[in-house]
Amino acid sequence: MNVQFRDITGADRGFNVGADVLTQTADGVNLNRLWDEFNSALDLSNQQRNLISRLFTFDTTLSADTVALDTDGWEFEKASEFGQPQAGRVSPKGQLIGFPLDWFDAATRFTRKFVRNATAEQVTAQHRAALEADNRLLFRNTLSALTAPTTVASREVNENGVPIYSLYSGETDDIPPTFAGRSFAPGHTHYLVSGAATIDGGDLKTVTEHIQHHGHGLPSNGERVIIMVHPNQGEVIRGFRRDPADAAKPFDFIPSVTAPAYLTEENIVGDQAPAQFNGIPIIGSYGDAWIFESYYIPDGYALAVGTAGPNSSRNPLAFRQHPVSESQGMRLIPGNPSYPLIESIYERGFGVGVRNRGAAAVIQIKAIGSYVAPTWP
Numbered sequence: 001m002n003v004q005f006r007d008i009t010g011a012d013r014g015f016n017v018g019a020d021v022l023t024q025t026a027d028g029v030n031l032n033r034l035w036d037e038f039n040s041a042l043d044l045s046n047q048q049r050n051l052i053s054r055l056f057t058f059d060t061t062l063s064a065d066t067v068a069l070d071t072d073g074w075e076f077e078k079a080s081e082f083g084q085p086q087a088g089r090v091s092p093k094g095q096l097i098g099f100p101l102d103w104f105d106a107a108t109r110f111t112r113k114f115v116r117n118a119t120a121e122q123v124t125a126q127h128r129a130a131l132e133a134d135n136r137l138l139f140r141n142t143l144s145a146l147t148a149p150t151t152v153a154s155r156e157v158n159e160n161g162v163p164i165y166s167l168y169s170g171e172t173d174d175i176p177p178t179f180a181g182r183s184f185a186p187g188h189t190h191y192l193v194s195g196a197a198t199i200d201g202g203d204l205k206t207v208t209e210h211i212q213h214h215g216h217g218l219p220s221n222g223e224r225v226i227i228m229v230h231p232n233q234g235e236v237i238r239g240f241r242r243d244p245a246d247a248a249k250p251f252d253f254i255p256s257v258t259a260p261a262y263l264t265e266e267n268i269v270g271d272q273a274p275a276q277f278n279g280i281p282i283i284g285s286y287g288d289a290w291i292f293e294s295y296y297i298p299d300g301y302a303l304a305v306g307t308a309g310p311n312s313s314r315n316p317l318a319f320r321q322h323p324v325s326e327s328q329g330m331r332l333i334p335g336n337p338s339y340p341l342i343e344s345i346y347e348r349g350f351g352v353g354v355r356n357r358g359a360a361a362v363i364q365i366k367a368i369g370s371y372v373a374p375t376w377p
Helices: 031-056 112-117 120-147 201-212 231-237
Strands: 057-060 064-068 094-098 102-111 191-193 224-229 253-255 284-286 289-293 301-307 317-320 330-334 341-354 360-364
Touching: 031 057, 031 120, 031 301, 094 341, 102 112, 102 120, 120 301, 120 317, 120 341, 120 360, 191 201, 201 224, 201 284, 201 289, 201 301, 201 360, 224 231, 231 289
Parallel strands: 057 317, 191 360, 224 289
Antiparallel strands: 064 094, 102 341, 224 301, 253 284, 284 289, 301 360, 317 341, 330 341
């Protein structure tokens, strides 16, 4: 059967064809310079996204894990001269939490004529673009797992039928375990709304406390609360000053050690925040929390995470991969060797799920309405 594809024009269908090979733009700029700039921009973009997402996660190959809940303890009794004490028995209680695992792929396709005439920069740029797409996929899934609440009715299950949870989202079964003598009622939530159109110090204090009252992000344990905001919120936060008469102003914002030089009549008591934390730049501190701003964080939200650093089991999210090492990471697989095309398949298998449900909190900055999860590009 003679089949003709009259509408295929190379790049329109994802093919790199001979006509795509150029050496300079119409105004005489060498294309290799443009490819180098393109690749450098992708590298910078990938680096910051990767640092952000790795700060929340720890690696696992498990499909599910058990999280400890409150257990029935026992008490000492006053001893008598002749009586035998009652025997105690502890029965630990736990909750099984599932992690997803999905597979994603993409491809590059070159004609033999393109490969013969293309520069190394042009071919490399296609590979870099695939790496950038993978990085964006990981970032989007990680941040979505952190910021999207689930209900009892909407919770997905993994391949073994184990529920995949979000942070505490206000459901009747959202009852955090007791910590340091503090118990929590059903319906506890870590998805909050500020109640005002502009962020204030009370919002930062609230999300910090929502993490620390579960035992996460405590400096005494070697952990830290990192609050991530868009630069629009960062600009407001830089002006926060303590007011003992205003609950929305409990602390001063203290610039980090890399802040531009400034004059002040006041003295700083205590240590300033460092220039960076595990690779992400810190603009300053507010109470126990360190503040990080990035255009990757949606405008109008503040994301707080209790972390001990990348790949700590105390982080809120589990990053699941296949248990066979050869199936982990992004894999490059030879595609269909149909002449005259040269094809490569990029494959990634992973899933992100919440394990430590109290180790992060998100607040949306708006005056009225319920929490709405942000959209991640």
